[in-house]
Amino acid sequence: xxxxxxxxxxxxxxxxxxxxxxxxxxxxxxxxxxxxxxxxxxxxxxxxxxxxxxxxxxxxxxxxxxxxxxxxxxxxxxxxxxxxxxxxxxxxxxxxxxxxxxxxxxxxxxxxxxxxxxxxxxxxxxxxxxxxxxxxxxxxxxxxxxxxxxxxxxxxxxxxxxxxxxxxxxxxxxxxxxxxxxxxxxxxxxxxxxxxxxxxxxxxxxxxxxxxxxxxxxxxxxxxxxxxxxxxxxxxxxxxxxxxxxxxxxxxxxxxxxxxxxxxxxxxxxxxxxx
Numbered sequence: 144x145x146x147x148x149x150x151x152x153x154x155x156x157x158x159x160x161x162x163x164x165x166x167x168x169x170x171x172x173x174x175x176x177x178x179x180x181x182x183x184x185x186x187x188x189x190x191x192x193x194x195x196x197x198x199x200x201x202x203x204x205x206x207x208x209x210x211x212x213x214x215x216x217x218x219x220x221x222x223x224x225x226x227x228x229x230x231x232x233x234x235x236x237x238x239x240x241x242x243x244x245x246x247x248x249x250x251x252x253x254x255x256x257x258x259x260x261x262x263x264x265x266x267x268x269x270x271x272x273x274x275x276x277x278x279x280x281x282x283x284x285x286x287x288x289x290x291x292x293x294x295x296x297x298x299x300x301x302x303x304x305x306x307x308x309x310x311x312x313x314x315x316x317x318x319x320x321x322x323x324x325x326x327x328x329x330x331x332x333x334x335x336x337x338x339x340x341x342x343x344x345x346x347x348x349x350x351x352x353x354x355x356x357x358x359x360x361x362x363x364x365x366x367x368x369x370x371x372x373x374x375x376x377x378x379x380x381x382x383x384x385x386x387x388x389x390x391x392x393x394x395x396x397x398x399x400x401x402x403x404x405x406x407x408x409x410x411x412x413x414x415x416x417x418x
Contacts, residue, residue, distance in 0.1 A: 172208070178198055180217065180218065184294070188226035188227065189226065190227070191205060191209070218230045219231075246269075246378065247279050249413050250279065253408050254381065257381070258283060262283055262285065263385035263390060264281065264290065264383070266304065267381055267382075268367075269378065269379045270299070270308045274299045274302075274305060274324060275296065276295075278293055280292065283385070285385070288386070291384070298359060303353055304365075304367045304381075306353035307353040308377050308379075308380050309353075329360065330359070334358060351368065351399065352368040352399035352402055353367050354366050354396075356395075365383060366383050366399045367382035370406050372413075375417075378415070379409075
């Protein structure tokens with residue numbers, strides 16, 4: 144007789160009766176607590192009164208949420224000063240994201256080698272609903288450098304990693320993502336025209352890598368190449384970034400092939416199909 148546990152179907156991610164109505168299916172207190180956590184993630188520490196003001200909630204309500212999160216190690220309080228910070232529990236939960244794929248683990252060696260070869264910061268990013276999310280970096284030792292701490296976010300249309308992810312995506316999907324996120328202007332060089340960006344992405348595919356020339360931040364350049372899954376779809380991107388005074392356009396073009404080769408190594412190591 145077959146083991147009963149083996150035939151029990153896993154429950155779906157939501158009950159059958161649940162409709163896709165966000166406001167009806169959210170827990171207000173949980174939503175507010177997550178909002179507090181996001182505020183803490185963007186600051187070097189906040190007092191109870193600062194959190195209450197920033198979240199537009201009563202101090203007593205904020206305090207109850209913080210104490211609940213503190214009980215799970217998700218936030219912690221620093222004495223003296225009564226400053227609240229993101230706690231180690233948040234890191235442990237967030238690191239589970241990386242376990243969805245071994246891309247980050249497999250990319251570690253190629254990233255370190257790429258940093259040594261180029262002398263600039265190397266980062267690994269994935270696409271999210273809001274743009275790109277940096278999940279790992281290997282920093283250069285240069286005093287002035289690019290910096291992408293794990294958890295930092297960037298724009299799809301104005302970052303090297305984002306442009307690499309878009310360049311190897313289906314054009315209809317690219318148009319859909321641009322319609323969702325827009326193309327906000329960050330610098331005088333940001334590409335804010337959809338048609339111009341599509342032409343740029345086409346050139347990126349021809350070259351094998353994407354270039355970002357001071358489009359996300361004044362004085363910073365980057366080059367990136369995608370990492371593919373088994374179906375040949377881009378699932379992550381490796382980038383090399385640095386200050387424009389040190390990373391010339393000639394350097395970017397020269398580094399582009401090295402970035403592509405490193406990304407292809409990660410693709411192969413994770414069972415992906417090079418696009």
